[in-house]
Amino acid sequence: MRVGSTLNKREEVENKNAHMNADKAYFPCYILEKDGKEYPALFTEEQVDTAIERGSKNLEDIPPRKYGNALYFIVTALAFAALWLITNR
Numbered sequence: 001m002r003v004g005s006t007l008n009k010r011e012e013v014e015n016k017n018a019h020m021n022a023d024k025a026y027f028p029c030y031i032l033e034k035d036g037k038e039y040p041a042l043f044t045e046e047q048v049d050t051a052i053e054r055g056s057k058n059l060e061d062i063p064p065r066k067y068g069n070a071l072y073f074i075v076t077a078l079a080f081a082a083l084w085l086i087t088n089r
Helices: 045-057 068-087
Strands: 025-032 038-043
Touching (some): 025 045, 038 045
């Protein structure tokens, strides 16, 4: 199994109708259920940080990424090719 999901902490949204004790912002994402239905979800900073801590302590349970390593390889190869072209003119 490989994982393609990413929750982006740069995509923070304001809690527009926050009550007094509510978090001022959330991190949005969509959850895709096994039956194909997609649901919007909001996570607080504390919930995301807790999940990060859990993942860091249980690395053996984290499958490899679907495309992250390939994308890194492609970008790195292109950068080296550009550097070679510049230095070998």
